Amino acid sequence: MSSPESQSRFTYPSNYSFPHHRLNRVMRDSSKTPIVLVACGSFSPVTYLHLRMFEMAKDYCRQNTDFEIVGGYLSPVSDQYVKPGLLSAEHRVKMCTLAAEDTSSWLMIDPWEAFQSYQRTAVVLDHFDFELNNVLGGVQTADGEHRNVRVMLLAGSDLIGTMSQPGVWSQQDLDHILGRYGCFIIERAGTDVDQATDSLARWKHNIHIISQLIQNDVSSTKVRLFLRRGLSVRYLLPSAVVDYIEQNKLYVDEATAAEKEKEREMLATLSKKKATT
Ligand SMILES: Nc1ncnc2c1ncn2[C@@H]1O[C@H](COP(=O)(O)OP(=O)(O)OP(=O)(O)O)[C@@H](O)[C@H]1O
Numbered sequence: 001m002s003s004p005e006s007q008s009r010f011t012y013p014s015n016y017s018f019p020h021h022r023l024n025r026v027m028r029d030s031s032k033t034p035i036v037l038v039a040c041g042s043f044s045p046v047t048y049l050h051l052r053m054f055e056m057a058k059d060y061c062r063q064n065t066d067f068e069i070v071g072g073y074l075s076p077v078s079d080q081y082v083k084p085g086l087l088s089a090e091h092r093v094k095m096c097t098l099a100a101e102d103t104s105s106w107l108m109i110d111p112w113e114a115f116q117s118y119q120r121t122a123v124v125l126d127h128f129d130f131e132l133n134n135v136l137g138g139v140q141t142a143d144g145e146h147r148n149v150r151v152m153l154l155a156g157s158d159l160i161g162t163m164s165q166p167g168v169w170s171q172q173d174l175d176h177i178l179g180r181y182g183c184f185i186i187e188r189a190g191t192d193v194d195q196a197t198d199s200l201a202r203w204k205h206n207i208h209i210i211s212q213l214i215q216n217d218v219s220s221t222k223v224r225l226f227l228r229r230g231l232s233v234r235y236l237l238p239s240a241v242v243d244y245i246e247q248n249k250l251y252v253d254e255a256t257a258a259e260k261e262k263e264r265e266m267l268a269t270l271s272k273k274k275a276t277t
């Protein structure tokens with residue numbers, strides 16, 4: 001667990017320690033700004049697209065910004081977040097860990113959010129900022145100069161779309177997330193990014209929109225639907241995650257009414273799309 005100072009600001013799950021084994025503590029290019037990417041979500045289950053979001057952001061940063069990515073984290077949401085199809089945090093954290101270990105050399109899973117009461121995204125980003133800069137002391141340049149790490153949110157455009165919906169995010173939190181930290185938004189089929197970011201114009205300088213040059217429309221909802229119908233999901237998720245789902249017989253239970261409704265909406269969108277092509 002972190003220093004006593006942190007205990008007054010944050011609550012911690014028991015036996016928690018902040019993962020930093022893959023954090024790049026020495027920058028490659030001292031002229032750049034070190035950043036850490038944080039993707040918050042359900043990850044029920046984690047898919048290749050969740051992992052690919054980080055690679056897309058990496059390419060974008062290299063080509064368009066003065067940022068150097070020194071680490072990437074998936075932060076699965078708490079069980080208290082009410083959402084159809086949300087499996088227990090234990091399974092979700094395990095699947096994310098298997099996925100990162102199996103497929104990546106730089107992604108990490110932070111279980112801080114998952115194993116406690118629901119924490120707003122603004123608080124989650126503060127937690128990362130605290131652990132990276134106050135507890136670990138940031139990173140260094142090759143010359144040994146200290147640099148604070150900037151935390152940035154990584155999300156799909158559906159999430160940024162919810163930021164204009166009344167009652168979902170407080171103005172104070174939006175100002176904190178987009179004004180203080182900033183974000184990378186991956187375009188996602190079904191969301192008009194311009195419309196989604198219209199009301200967020202005052203933070204435009206901190207919002208980086210990334211196009212999906214190779215469209216991948218996989219979603220956890222579709223994966224759950226396939227599993228429930230006994231269809232294969234191999235090659236949509238890392239093999240280790242598919243094996244884990246099979247071994248633990250996950251996502252085979254009858255869908256809840258809310259989930260059935262979500263599936264109906266998704267199937268209707270898919271057949272509409274088919275009809276227009
Ligand atoms: N196909 C995709 N394209 C772009 N962003 C995505 C895609 N799938 C997931 N994301 C983003 O990944 C993050 C985590 O998402 P989440 O775990 O809620 O996945 P999801 O696939 O949208 O889940 P569900 O289908 O259960 O709603 C969110 O910011 C979401 O926008």
Ligand SMILES: NC(=O)c1ccc[n+]([C@@H]2O[C@H](COP(=O)(O)O)[C@@H](O)[C@H]2O)c1
Nearest residue numbers: 040041042077120121122159168169170
């Ligand atoms: N006010 C907030 O902080 C707020 C609102 C909506 C979603 N979120 C976060 O967005 C993430 C993804 O949510 P969905 O899976 O519902 O798209 C979750 O981690 C959730 O905590 C945060």
